[in-house]
Amino acid sequence: MLEDLARRQQAEIDGLEEAARAEGFALLRTLRGLALAPAPRGEPLTPQAFAALSKEEQEGIEARGSALEARRDATLRHLRQLERETRLAHEKLVSEVAAAAIRPLTRELRERFQDLAAVERYLDQVEEDLIAHAGEFRQIEEEKSPLPFLPPPGAFLDRYRVNVLVDRSSTRGAPVVVEQNPTHSRLLGRIEHRVHFGTLVTDFTLIKAGALHLANGGYLILEAKDVLRSFLGWEALKQALKGRAIRIEEPLEELRLISAVSLAPEPIPLSVKVVLIGSPLLYHLLYALDEDFREPFKVKVDFDDSLPRTAEVELLYARFVGGACREEGLRPFSPDGVARLIEHGSRVVAHQGRLTSRLGELLDLVREAAFWAERHQHPLVTAEDVRHAVTQKTYRANLPEERVGRMLAEGTLLIATDGEALGQVNGISVLASGDHAFGRPLRITARTFAGEPGVVDIEREAKLGGPIHSKGVLILTGFLAGRYARESPLALSASIAFEQQYEEVEGDSASSAELYALLSSLSGIPLSQGLAVTGSVNQRGEIQPVGGINEKIEGFFDVCRARGLPGRQGVLNPEANARHLMLRDDVVEAAREGRFQIHALSTVDEGIALLSGREAGERGPDGRFPEGSFNASVERALAENVARLKALRGEPPALPHDDRPHVPHPCSKG
Structure with a gap:
């Protein structure tokens, strides 16, 4: 085809040259194309020779030259037409040959992905592009570019590469992806760039997949706190779940200071189950403060610890x-x-x-x-x-625990582990330092006197008591009134304090110890200092379970062991906490050998008997406590307070117990 074109072109030029020679002209080939020059004797005339001719001869040459130039222009147009026709014919031939070679190669892929219309369209576009650029494949040489900043001859082949974002050829079942660093780019993918002539450029081979691509069709597991640290990532995740599509975008494109070529890949349909793992507090905060959180995360699952x-x-x-x-x-x-x-x-x-x-x-x-x-x-x-x-x-x-133990041993923190004391009980608090918690014994004291303000919580007055602790103290007033103010008002003014406690006090686990100290001060009966007390109390005098029971028992045990264990020390704890006891081996061994006591209480009266050595006493059919019992001493003290207050006010004294009409107490037996 090209040889035929060359022959036809040469024949046209030969004809033009013959016609020019017949008219006394020469056909010259110059850089600008074909030129005509007068040559009556076979050699082109010089400008001087042409000027020496007569006017008639010059006009004749110009007339013949104009006619030859018109024929030359027509010949050149015809040559260009021949080139165009030949080129089109050649391109058609190349396209037909390329199509015959390419289509069998894509037939297998078409059969494999015949259900995917997008793949069909992509293969159509690849075939069309390959056919359109088939001629360029003949020019590819395996050599470097002559200039370092120019791409190699075969660089255009990159357009036919496939950028595999996700490969699941070895995956069985639905994919499960755990993303440890859920930033915007790690979740939704990114478009990387390279520097070219000082400018950032990119192409589709630099598109990278994110965790959503990897987990598409399966499950994506994320730590909620990690996602929230990346604000852009959190917002992009919610948008992707809401729109059910993954859009690979530059999150800060509008803030870019340097011009850069970028891409806008089409959205990818998204079908994924996202599992957020976090604390209940974080869930409730998101549910309350982030309106976009509720829709994609509807299923809440609590895991027990x-x-x-x-x-x-x-x-x-x-x-x-x-x-x-x-x-x-x-x-x-x-x-x-x-x-x-x-x-x-x-x-x-x-x-x-x-x-x-x-x-x-x-x-x-x-x-x-x-x-x-x-x-x-x-x-x-x-x-x-x-x-x-x-x-x-x-x-x-346990460095903080050792410091507390050292202060107890040195006497900086005052704790008695032997003998008796009036209005004083050993309580136990729990201190936490990181992941380590330990029990710290502390002294609880109470002072009582005639009056009517009730029980004063020194910790609350000093703004060191929390609301739960204050509630526990108020419950003591209810217990005292219900048990002892049967026939007269509760004429009691008292103060309760946690000695050498300078941090905030919260919780009601020491309310039973506070009650014992209060009753001891009222009755004038001292309590054993070898026993520590923990447990909350309700208005009916029932001992309720508390937390940190093991740390509390072990904390008091360590103090007693440092001072010797004669067998009189121990801890009074709620009976309901029995199932929570998982004590250290040394504590269990000491209890087994009788060197340390652990008593389970269900009522206040049981603790009174152990601490005071006296029976608490229950009301008899006559509504009175047995003489000599602990409760009788408390009731007598309260009655004396009432008498003192009436005397100060000038009121007549109350009738003696024997002269009063009998009114059975609702809590008495019989």
Whole structure:
């Protein structure tokens, strides 16, 4: 085809040249194309020779030249037409050949993705582009560009590459993606850039997938607090879920200071289940403050931090430990080592019938116990290794506890663990330092005198008492009035204080101890200082369970052990807390040997008997407490207060008990 074109072009030029020669002209080939020059004798005339001719000769040459120029122009137009026709014919031929070569190659892909219209359209566009640029493939050479800043000859082939955003060829089932750093680009993808002549440029091969692409059609698991740290990421995530589409965009495009070429990929349909993991507090804050949170996150699931301690769960614990040892190459655990871990799981949640579900913390203990087993050259991780790991973990975090113990030993903090005292009881508070909590004994004192203001909470007056603690103190007034103000008003003015307590006091776990101190001050009967008290009390005199029971008992035990354990010390705790006792081995051993007492109380009267050595006493059929009982002493003191107040006011004294008409008390028996 090209040779035929060349022959036809040459024939046209030869004809033109022959015609020019016949008219006395020469056809010259110049840089500007074909030119005609007068040549009556075969050689072109020079300007001087042409000027020497007569006017008639010059006019004849110009006339013949004009006619030849018209023929030359027509010949050139015809040559260009031939080139155009030949080029079109050549391009058509190349396209037909390219199509015949390309279409069989895409047939397999079309059959494989025949249900995907988007893939069909893409293959159509690829075929059209390949056919349109088929000629360029002949020019590709495997060599570098002559200039370093120019692309290599085959760079245009990049347009045919496929940018695989997500590859699931080895994935079975729905994908599950856990994203640890959920920023905007990590969630929705990004468009990277490269520098070209000082300008940022990009192309489709620089589009990178995000976590939503990877999890599309499956599940995406995120930490709520991590997502919220990235404001742009959180907003983009909600928009993607709301619109059910992933849009890869530059989040700060409007703030870009340097011009950069970017892309606008079409949105990708999104179908994903997003699982946000966070605290209940964070959930409630988002639900209340973020209106866009409620729609995409409709299902709320609460996970308990403990599991029932059944044989099945204990077996799962053992399997978890075994699996962790295999995966991390740790020494295997002996049966007693696993049993010790299970006991520790109950101690963490302070419940004999439950186990902690915080497996991350349990795994840390497994690793540390395995380390100590290796250090001690034990072939298996034993119960002693687990115990040593727990002890070491406590040692690393108990510096505040040691300081409190040192102040108690030095007498800086005043606590009596022997003898008796009036209006004074040992209470126990729980202090927390990071992940370590410990019990701190403290002295609770009460002073009573005749008056009517009621019970004054010094902690509340000093703005150190929280609302729950203040409620507990007010309940004491209800108990006193219900039990002792049967025949006369409650003429009592009292103050209660937590001695050497300079932090805020919150909770009602010391309300029973406050009540015992108050009753001791009223009755004039001293209480044992070897017994510490914990537990809240209601208006009916029932002892209610409290938190931190193990830390409280162990805290008082440590103080008593430092001073010796003659067997008179112990702790009075609520009977309802019995199932929560998961004490240290040394405390259990001391209690078993009788060197330390742990008493379970259900009523105030039981505590009165243990602390005072006297029976509390119950009202008889006559509505009075037995003579010599603790309650009788309290009631007598209150009656004396009433008499003093009436005497000061000039009122007649009340009738003696024997002269009063009998009114049975609603709480008396019989």
